[in-house]
Amino acid sequence: MALKADFSHFLNENGKVHSLTEQASMVFTFLKKIVSAVTFEIEQPIIEVDLQCSTRANDLTCTGSIDASCPDLTIIHWHCDSCEASGTITNWQGSMWDNTKPTIH
Numbered sequence: 001m002a003l004k005a006d007f008s009h010f011l012n013e014n015g016k017v018h019s020l021t022e023q024a025s026m027v028f029t030f031l032k033k034i035v036s037a038v039t040f041e042i043e044q045p046i047i048e049v050d051l052q053c054s055t056r057a058n059d060l061t062c063t064g065s066i067d068a069s070c071p072d073l074t075i076i077h078w079h080c081d082s083c084e085a086s087g088t089i090t091n092w093q094g095s096m097w098d099n100t101k102p103t104i105h
């Protein structure tokens with residue numbers, strides 16, 4: 001089952017992370033690594049994210065790694081190279097983890 005994540009749901013209006021449940025926090029840690037890795041190499045067709053599949057849920061033991069792509073610069077697609085796990089991330093643009101443009105503080 002694909003995990004469809006709206007990145008903005010994890011953030012408040014100031015772009016800071018909401019206080020999250022342990023489960024949500026784990027998922028968010030997973031997602032932000034993907035966003036950060038993908039936006040760092042946005043021109044690449046496939047970005048290998050330095051993440052293990054099991055990072056997104058502690059009851060998983062899959063040791064596959066995560067590949068991601070962002071073909072249209074709006075929606076990030078990711079999938080595990082060993083199992084069926086996959087998902088999308090939207091509304092990551094302009095967040096703290098968006099490396100596509102210089103961050104303005």
Ligand SMILES: [Zn+2]
Nearest residue numbers: 053062080083
């Ligand atoms: Zn997997």
